[in-house]
Amino acid sequence: MATNVATAGGEVQVTNLVNYTLVKLHVAMGLIFFxxxxxxxxxxxxxxxxIYPFPGIEFLSAGRVRMIHxxxxxxxxxxxxxxxxxxxxxxxxxxxxxxxxxYLGGFMFIGLQAAVLITVVAILxxxxxxxxxxxxxxWWLDPIIVAWLLLHAIQFGAPIIKAxxxxxxxxxxxxxxxxxxxxxxxxxxxxxxxxxxxxGSGAGAVQSTFIHDLVGLYVTPVAWGLMYYFVPVIMKKPMxxxxxxxxxxxxxxxxxxxxxxxxxxxxxxxxFAQYSAVFATVAIEFAVTSVLINFMxxxxxxxxxxxxxxxxxxxxxxxxxxxxxxxxxxxxxxLTFQKVIxxxxxxxxxAHLIMFGTFGMWVLGMAEYVWPRLFGKETMYSKGMSxxxxxxxxxxxxxxxxxxxxxxxxxxxxWIGLNPWIDSVNFSKPFWYFRSVTGIxxxxxxxxxxxxxxxxxxxxxxxxxxxxxxx
Amino acid sequence: xxxxxxxxxIVLVAGLLFFLFADFVSWALPMFVLKDIxxxxxxxxxxxxxxxxxSAWADFERLAASYPEQFKKYYxxxxxESFAKALKIGHRWYVxxxxxxxxxxxxxPVSNETLRFGIPGVSNTVSxxxxxxxELQAPVLWGxxxxxPDLIREAAVHNIDWQVAHLYNPESTSxxxxxxxxxxxxxxxxxxxxxxxxxxIGLLTYIMWLGSWEVKPTxxxxxx
Numbered sequence: 001m002a003t004n005v006a007t008a009g010g011e012v013q014v015t016n017l018v019n020y021t022l023v024k025l026h027v028a029m030g031l032i033f034f035x036x037x038x039x040x041x042x043x044x045x046x047x048x049x050x051i052y053p054f055p056g057i058e059f060l061s062a063g064r065v066r067m068i069h070x071x072x073x074x075x076x077x078x079x080x081x082x083x084x085x086x087x088x089x090x091x092x093x094x095x096x097x098x099x100x101x102x103y104l105g106g107f108m109f110i111g112l113q114a115a116v117l118i119t120v121v122a123i124l125x126x127x128x129x130x131x132x133x134x135x136x137x138x139w140w141l142d143p144i145i146v147a148w149l150l151l152h153a154i155q156f157g158a159p160i161i162k163a164x165x166x167x168x169x170x171x172x173x174x175x176x177x178x179x180x181x182x183x184x185x186x187x188x189x190x191x192x193x194x195x196x197x198x199x200g201s202g203a204g205a206v207q208s209t210f211i212h213d214l215v216g217l218y219v220t221p222v223a224w225g226l227m228y229y230f231v232p233v234i235m236k237k238p239m240x241x242x243x244x245x246x247x248x249x250x251x252x253x254x255x256x257x258x259x260x261x262x263x264x265x266x267x268x269x270x271x272f273a274q275y276s277a278v279f280a281t282v283a284i285e286f287a288v289t290s291v292l293i294n295f296m297x298x299x300x301x302x303x304x305x306x307x308x309x310x311x312x313x314x315x316x317x318x319x320x321x322x323x324x325x326x327x328x329x330x331x332x333x334x335l336t337f338q339k340v341i342x343x344x345x346x347x348x349x350x351a352h353l354i355m356f357g358t359f360g361m362w363v364l365g366m367a368e369y370v371w372p373r374l375f376g377k378e379t380m381y382s383k384g385m386s387x388x389x390x391x392x393x394x395x396x397x398x399x400x401x402x403x404x405x406x407x408x409x410x411x412x413x414x415w416i417g418l419n420p421w422i423d424s425v426n427f428s429k430p431f432w433y434f435r436s437v438t439g440i441x442x443x444x445x446x447x448x449x450x451x452x453x454x455x456x457x458x459x460x461x462x463x464x465x466x467x468x469x470x471x
Numbered sequence: 472x473x474x475x476x477x478x479x480x481i482v483l484v485a486g487l488l489f490f491l492f493a494d495f496v497s498w499a500l501p502m503f504v505l506k507d508i509x510x511x512x513x514x515x516x517x518x519x520x521x522x523x524x525x526s527a528w529a530d531f532e533r534l535a536a537s538y539p540e541q542f543k544k545y546y547x548x549x550x551x552e553s554f555a556k557a558l559k560i561g562h563r564w565y566v567x568x569x570x571x572x573x574x575x576x577x578x579x580p581v582s583n584e585t586l587r588f589g590i591p592g593v594s595n596t597v598s599x600x601x602x603x604x605x606e607l608q609a610p611v612l613w614g615x616x617x618x619x620p621d622l623i624r625e626a627a628v629h630n631i632d633w634q635v636a637h638l639y640n641p642e643s644t645s646x647x648x649x650x651x652x653x654x655x656x657x658x659x660x661x662x663x664x665x666x667x668x669x670x671x672i673g674l675l676t677y678i679m680w681l682g683s684w685e686v687k688p689t690x691x692x693x694x695x
Contacts, residue, residue: 058655063569127567168476181486194610200603204611205498253485257493266579268600339581343617
C-alpha cells in the first residue's frame with residue numbers, strides 16, 4: 001500500500017507499508033497446496049469406495065496419502081494462506097511495517113515451503129510419520145516448525161507491540177497477539193510431551209488438547225482476527241458492538257483451550273478431565289454465538305452487498321457454517337451423543353464443515369479481496385468464474401457435510417447393533433461414493449478459483465499502466 | 472477496559488495464564504492422577520511376554536517356525552531381544568502406513584464394544600489406563616476414526632495365519648473389504664513362495680501383540 005505521509009516540511013513522501021511480493025507468494029503457495037491437499041483427500045476417498053487407482057504402490061499407499069491430506073492442510077494450505085493475509089492486514093491495522101521483509105520474510109517463506117516438502121517426502125517415501133493427528137510431521141522436523149513459529153511471532157509481533165504502545169489495539173490485534181504466543185506453545189506441547197514425557201492416557205490427554213488447540217488457538221484466532229479486519233473494511237462501517245467483540249475474544253481465550261479432551265470421551269482419561277472438557281465446550285458455544293450476533297448485526301442494513309460482493313459472501317457463508325458447526329458441537333460433545341457418533345463419519349463431516357466450509361471459505365474470500373489489489377487490477381478477471389467457484393464450493397461442502405453426517409449415524413447404529421463389521425462398510429459405500437462426487441465438485445470449484453487468480457494476475461494491464469498510457 | 476486491549480495484558484492473561492490453566496486441567500492433572508502406573512519400555516514388554524508365555528510369544532514362535540529363512544535372516548533366534556526388535560519395527564510401520572487412520576485401539580465401555588471387540592470369557596474388558604502405559608503408546612494410538620474394526624483386542628480375534636493372508640490381500644479373508652493390500656511387507660523366498668519380510672514379520676508380531684496381555688492361555692499353545 002502506498003501511503004502519502006505529510007512531513008514537517010509539507011512535502012509528501014510515499015512509503016510502502018505492505019510488502020506485496022510476500023503476500024502474493026504466500027497466498028499463491030497456499031492456493032496451490034489447497035488444491036494438492038484436496039486432491040489427496042479425493043484419492044483417499046477413492047480407497048474407501050474400493051476403486052483406488054494406485055493399488056500396491058508403496059509410495060502412494062492410501063494411508064500415507066491421508067496423512068498428507070491432514071498435515072498438508074495444516075502447514076501447506078492454512079499456514080501459507082494465513083501468513084500471506086497477515087502480511088496484508090497487520091501493517092494496515094497497526095500502521096507499522098512487519099519486523100523485516102527482505103531477509104526474515106524471505107527466509108520464513110522458503111523455510112515454510114521446505115518444511116512442507118520435507119514432510120511430504122518423509123511421509124510418502126521414507127515411511128516416517130508421527131501418530132499425532134494434525135502433527136503427522138516427523139518428530140525431528142517439529143523443532144524446526146516451532147522455531148519458524150517463533151520467527152513468525154517476531155515478524156508480526158513487532159508492529160503490534162509498536163501500535164499497542166500508542167493506543168489500545170483494534171480487535172484483530174487482540175486475536176493476533178494471543179495467537180502469536182499460543183501457536184509455538186501448542187506445537188511444542190502436542191509434539192514433544194506425548195513422545196518424551198508421557199505415554200498412554202496422559203499422552204492421549206495431551207494429543208487431544210493439541211488437536212483442538214491447533215484449531216482453536218491458531219486457526220480460529222487468526223481467522224476471526226482477519227474477519228474483524230476484512231468485514232468492516234469491505235462494508236465500510238464499524239463492527240456493531242465493541243462489547244460483544246470483547247466478550248467473544250475473552251470467552252474464546254478462556255474456554256477454547258479447555259475443550260481438547262472431548263476428542264477422547266469414554267476413554268481411559270480420568271473422567272474429571274472429560275467432564276470439564278464437555279462443560280467448556282458447551283460454554284464456548286455462547287461465546288461463539290455472541291461473535292456471530294455481532295457480525296450479523298454489522299451486516300444489518302447492508303445485506304444487499306452480498307449480492308455482488310463475492311469476497312464478503314464467502315465470509316458470511318463461512319460464518320454461518322461456523323455457527324452450525326459450533327451448534328452441532330454443543331450437542332455431539334455430550335457423552336450420550338458420543339456413544340453413537342464417535343469413530344464414525346459424522347466427525348469427518350464436522351471437521352470438513354469447519355476446516356473447508358468455514359476457514360477455507362474465509363481465506364478464499366479474503367484472498368479474492370486482496371488479489372486484484374495486489375496486481376493493481378480493478379476486479380477479478382472473470383465475474384462468472386468467481387461466482388461459479390463460490391457456488392461449486394458452497395454446494396459441494398454442504399452436500400459433503402450432510403452426506404457424512406448421515407453416514408455417521410448409519411455406521412454408529414450399525415456398530416451398536418453388533419452386525420458383522422463388513423455390513424457397516426457396505427452400508428457406507430453409497431455415502432462414500434457420493435462423498436467422492438462432492439469432492440470432485442469442490443476440486444472443480446478450487447481449480448476454477450485458481451484459474452481466475454492466474455488470469456487476474458497475468459491478463460490485461462493494471463490500473464496504473466492504463467492511466468500512464470492515457471496520460 | 473483500555474488495558475484489556477493492549478499487547479502485554481492480552482499476552483500475559485489470554486496467551487499464558489489461560490493457556491497454562493487449561494493445560495493444567497486438561498492433561499497435567501490427569502497425568503498426575505496416573506503417575507503411579509509404571510511406565511514400561513519395549514524390553515519390559517518383551518520380558519513380560521516371555522515370562523507369562525502370552526499368545527504374542529506363541530505367535531512369534533510360530534512366525535519363526537513358518538518362515539525360518541526370513542526369520543533367521545532378519546531376527547536370528549527367538550528371544551527377548553528379537554521380540555523387542557520386532558515390536559519396535561512393527562510399531563514404526565503401523566504408524567508410518569497410517570493404520571491408525573482407520574483402526575482405533577480403544578474399547579469403550581459403551582455401544583456394545585466389549586461384545587464386539589472381545590471374546591466373552593477370554594477378553595471382554597474395557598480399555599484401562601495401565602495397558603497403554605508403555606513406550607509403544609507414546610504418542611497414544613487410540614485413533615479417532617474407524618473404517619475397519621478396533622485392534623486393541625486383536626490377539627483374541629484372529630490367528631496369525633489369518634493375519635498374514637489378510638495383510639497381503641485383505642479381500643482373501645474379508646470379502647468386500649476396502650482395506651488396501653500391503654505387498655511391500657512381503658518378499659519371495661528361495662522356493663518362490665511369498666513370505667513376510669523384515670517389516671512384515673515386525674508388523675505381524677506387533678498386531679498379534681495387541682491385546683495379548685488379555686488373552687488367557689489356551690491348551691493349543693500350552694501343549695506345545
